[in-house]
Amino acid sequence: MFRSLALPEYLATIDQVKCIRCKRCIQNCGWGVYSWGWDKVLINTSKCVKCLRCYHYCPEEAIEIRDNPTRYKQNACWGYNNIRNIKRQAETGGIPLTGMGSDLPYPILFDNLLIDACQVTNPSIDPLREPMELRTYLGKKPSQLEFERGADGKPRLKTRMPPQIKLSLPVMFSPMSFGSISLNAQKVLAQAAAACGTVMNTGEGGLHEDLFPYKSNIIVQVASGRFGVNPDYLNAGVAVEIKIGQGAKPGIGGHLPGEKIPLEVARAHMIPVGTDAISPAPQHDIYSIEDLRQLIYAIKETTGYKPVSVKIAAVHNVAAIASGIVRAGADIVYLDGFRGGTGAAPSIIRDHLGIPIEHAIAAVDDRLRQEGIRNEASIVAAGGIRSSADAAKAIALGADAVAIATAALITMGCTTCGKCYTGNCSWGITTQRPELTARLDPEVYAERLINLIHAWEHELKEILGALGINAIESLRGNRERLRGVGLDAQTLDILGVKPAGR
Amino acid sequence: MNHDYHKDISGCGLTGLISKKKRRVSGREIVKSLCLMTDRGNGLGAGYAAYGIYPEFKDCYALHVMYDDPEVRWSVEDHLKANYKVEKIEEIPTSPVKAIPISPLLMRYFVSPLKDKLAGETAADDFVVNTVMKVNSEIGGAYIFSSGKNMGAFKGVGNPSDIAEFFRIDEYEGWTWTAHTRFPTNTPGWWGGAHPFTLLDWSIVHNGEISSYGINKRYLEMYGYKLTLLTDTEAAAYMLDLLIRRHGLDISTACQALASPFWKAIDGMNEGERDALTALRQTYGSALLNGPFSILFGHGGGLVGINDRIKLRPLVAASKDDVVYMASEESAIRTICPSPDKVWAPRAAEPVIVEFE
Incomplete structure (x- = not known):
C-alpha cells in the first residue's frame, strides 16, 4: 500500500490499560482512524x-x-x-485544500486595539x-x-422609509450553504436566529423546506x-444577498x-443527485x-424591494469597490x-489573498463618509470575529453589525x-453522511448557540456601560473610543485610531 | 481623515432665562445667577450669550471675532469686506480687570452678505456658516465666536464675575440670556474654548461629556462641518444646526434625535408616532448625544433646555410671570427669583421648550 511521505500531523493514542473495548471511538470517528482488531482498537493515525x-x-479518558x-x-x-x-503535491499533483479561516500567524489588529472606559468625568x-440598547436596523x-x-400633536413621518432588517443585537450568522454544512446545522442556526432576534443566511445552496418556518x-x-434560485426562494427571507466573493477565497468560485449531493441537497440546489455543483469564480452576468x-434591481423587482446585500471579500481596493456597490x-x-472561514478552499488562496477585516471596515467606512453616502447602506463585517470584544471593535471602527x-x-x-472539505x-x-449528521440534534445545539449569543449580548452591554453609552449607535463608528497598542503610525492612520496614551 | 485630535473635557455650571414677552432684562441678573455656582467652575472659563442686544443692527449678522494674533485681523477683514457689506467695525467694549491681565484682540463686525456673492440657491445663513467654518479652520489665530443676528456671545478665560466685568455684561439688555462657568479637566484655558458656543443665532451652553463624540463628529463631517474646537458643545451646536436649520426638523423632533426615547417606549407608542420615532432613530442614530449632559440652547425664537436620556446631569427649571429660568442648580434661580410661581426638575430627555408669545 502507498504510504504518504507527508508526516501525520497527529498521533492518536489509546491507553490500553484504561481502554474497556467499548468501541465508541470506532463508532464516533468519521475519519476511519479506529478499527477493531479482534482484541483491541487499531489506530491509523495518518487519518486523524x-x-x-x-x-x-x-x-474512560483512555484517548489522547x-x-x-x-x-x-x-x-x-x-x-x-x-x-x-x-510532499503532498508531489504525490498527487493537486491543490491542497483546507477548511476554516487561515491559521497562519498574520497580525490580528483586533488584538492591538483597546476599548475606552469611563472614569469620573x-x-x-x-x-x-439601566436600559442598554443593542437593537440594530x-x-x-x-x-x-x-x-x-x-x-x-405627535410627529408623523412623511418620508418613505426604505425597508430595514431588524436585529435585536448587531450579531448575525454568516452564510453557510446546505451542502457545505448539514441541514441539522442549518436548523441550529435558524432556531437560534429566531430565538435571538437575528438572522441566518442560506449561503449558496437553496432553501430546504424545513427552514420555511x-x-x-x-x-x-x-x-x-x-443554485436553488427561483422567485419563491428570493421571496423566502427578509433580504437577498448577492455573493460576489468570500474572504477565505477571494476571486475564486466554489466546488x-x-x-x-444526496437527494435532499440536490433538491435544495435544484440539480440532479450526484452531480458536481460548481460555482464559477465570477458571476457570469456580472462583469x-x-x-x-442590473442584478440588484432585478432582485428588487422580484421581491417587492426587499433589502439587497452585496457580499465581497476584503481586497486591496475594497473602499472603492464598496463605494461602487453602494x-x-x-x-x-x-x-x-x-x-x-470556508467549507473548502485551496490553502494557497486562503492563506495569501485578501486583506484583514479591520483595515477593510475602516477604509470602507471612511470612503463612504468622504463621499457623503454612508447612510445609503449598512456595513456588515465578518471574517475572524472571535468574541464580543472583536464585535465591539469592529462596530467602533464603523461596522453596523458583525456576522459570525x-x-x-x-x-x-x-x-x-x-x-470541512472532506465531508467527514x-x-x-460539515458532512452529509446521515450517520454523522444524525448526531447534531438541532434542539440541543440551538440552545448552546442561543447561550453564546445571549452571553455576547450581556458582554456587549457591559462594554457599552463601561463606555458610558446606552445605545449601540453611539459606539458605531466611534473610533474616538478605541486606542491602538503596538501599531505603526500608518496603520493607526488607516484605522483612524489614536495610539494608547493620546 | 483627521482622527489624531485631543478632545476637550470639562464639567460645568449653566444658567439661562427668557422673557416670553421679549421684555429686555439687564445682564446683571444672569451674572448674579451664574456667580452663585462657585463649585461648578474653576476660573478657567466663563461666558454669556444674550439675544436682543443689538436692536440698532438687528438685520445684520453680528460677528464677534477674537484674534490671538492681532496681525491676522487684516486678512480676516479683507475677506469680510470682499464678501459682505460691513455696516460697522468696532472693538468689543471691555473694562480692565486685574484678574485678566491678557486677552486676545476682540472685535465685532455688523455685516450682511453681498447680494452678488449669494450664488444661486445659497441662503445667507449658509453663506455665513461657510465664512465661520473657513475662518475658524483655515485662518490661524482668528476665531469667530459669535455670528447671529441681534445677539452675541461674550466669553473668555476667567471666573464668571471677572468675565462679566471685563465684557461689561451689566450694560447689555436682552430678552434671552444664557451663561456658563467652566471646570475644564484637561486643557489649558483658551478663550475660544469657553462657552457659550454659537453658530448663527444658535447659542449653546453645556454641562457634560458626550461619550458618543467620536461618531457625532464624523457624522457632522459628512455634512461638511469642521469641528475645530474639539468640544462636545461644538458638536451639539452643529448637530442642532444640521437637524433644525438644514434638515428642517422642528425643535422637539430634533431634541428627540439628540436624546432619543428608548426603544421600549417607542415600541409602546401608537402606530403613527412609533413609525415616526423609529425612523428618526434609524436615520439619526449617529446624531444621538450619548453620555451625561444638560444643555441650554438659545435661538432667535426662544430657549430650550434638555438633558441626556437618563439624566446624568442636573437641570432645574422655574417660571415667574413672563420669565422662564433654567439652571444647573435651583439656588442659581432663587438668587435672582426668590419666589417663582413654579419650580420643577425636567425629566430625562424631556426638553423644556420655551417660545416667545
Missing part, C-alpha cells in the same frame, strides 16, 4: 485530524491526541507546512440597572427625514452558480463534489459594476475579511480542525 470527537466520547512530535528538521525558512504541502452606566437610510404634526430570520443568497446594478443600489455591504460562522459552529462541537465531520456539521 484532531477533531477530538473520540476524546470526548471515550468513557498528541501533535506528532516527529517534525522535519528545524528550519526558519522551510516551515513544516511548506515541506508537507510539497463621565459616569459609567450599570447595564443591570440594517438597510438604506434616508439622509434626512420629513415630518408633519398629527391631529394629536424561519423565513423572518433568513437571508437568502444568490451566488455565481445560482461541492457530487459525493456530497462590471453596471451589471451588478452607488449601484445595494442596501447592505457585507465585507468578509481574509481570515474568514466559525464561532457558531464551535458551539455545535467544531474544534476548528479545518477538514465527526460532529455532524
